Amino acid sequence: MVYNREAGKKLAVKHLSGFSSEYMMMKLQHSFDVGEFAYKVAARIKKMHPACHVDAELAGFLGYVHDIGRARNNHLHELHTIDMLVEEGIDRDIARMAMHSQLLEQYGEKEGDVQKYLPVGIEGMILTYADMVVKTGSPISIDERVADVAERTRKSRQMNPELIREILESLPRAVRRFKRYERIVFLLAGVGSAKEFI
Numbered sequence: 001m002v003y004n005r006e007a008g009k010k011l012a013v014k015h016l017s018g019f020s021s022e023y024m025m026m027k028l029q030h031s032f033d034v035g036e037f038a039y040k041v042a043a044r045i046k047k048m049h050p051a052c053h054v055d056a057e058l059a060g061f062l063g064y065v066h067d068i069g070r071a072r073n074n075h076l077h078e079l080h081t082i083d084m085l086v087e088e089g090i091d092r093d094i095a096r097m098a099m100h101s102q103l104l105e106q107y108g109e110k111e112g113d114v115q116k117y118l119p120v121g122i123e124g125m126i127l128t129y130a131d132m133v134v135k136t137g138s139p140i141s142i143d144e145r146v147a148d149v150a151e152r153t154r155k156s157r158q159m160n161p162e163l164i165r166e167i168l169e170s171l172p173r174a175v176r177r178f179k180r181y182e183r184i185v186f187l188l189a190g191v192g193s194a195k196e197f198i
């Protein structure tokens, strides 16, 4: 299988369309937009540093597929995504690259295994960054994106109070990590803001 945006889009449509809820339709659009943005970021870094061999299409693929686990369960959807990609016949090492979000701070630190939740490679780091600045459409700041996530988490009727508390407690530490990724991405791409990728 070739890991590119086209293949990622097919998997996103297969697993995230067909839900009637506005939330899931928004998640499909989010996946498209994260995929395209991750591709642009990776392509720019590739152009700036050809010797780094950044795989821009792989970064795009990861963006398109990163949330398919939500079709199974929103809670720990990051791990469901990896399982579902493996079930699709994708090599586990590639599937593992779809890891994203704040699970490292929410679970990894307590479990003494942050490795399990760390992004893999520059493409994995770009995915985490892209997911944290794109809801749908153009990128916003990490602070704006995280404020929106926190607001929806606080209001959630699907999550129990303990899970809501865990997420809100781990988010500030995760934000520090996301901002480190942003600084690395900007430095590598030679940009000063996310808008320059558009």
Ligand SMILES: [Fe+2]
Binding pocket: 030, 034, 066, 067, 131
């Ligand atoms: Fe996402």
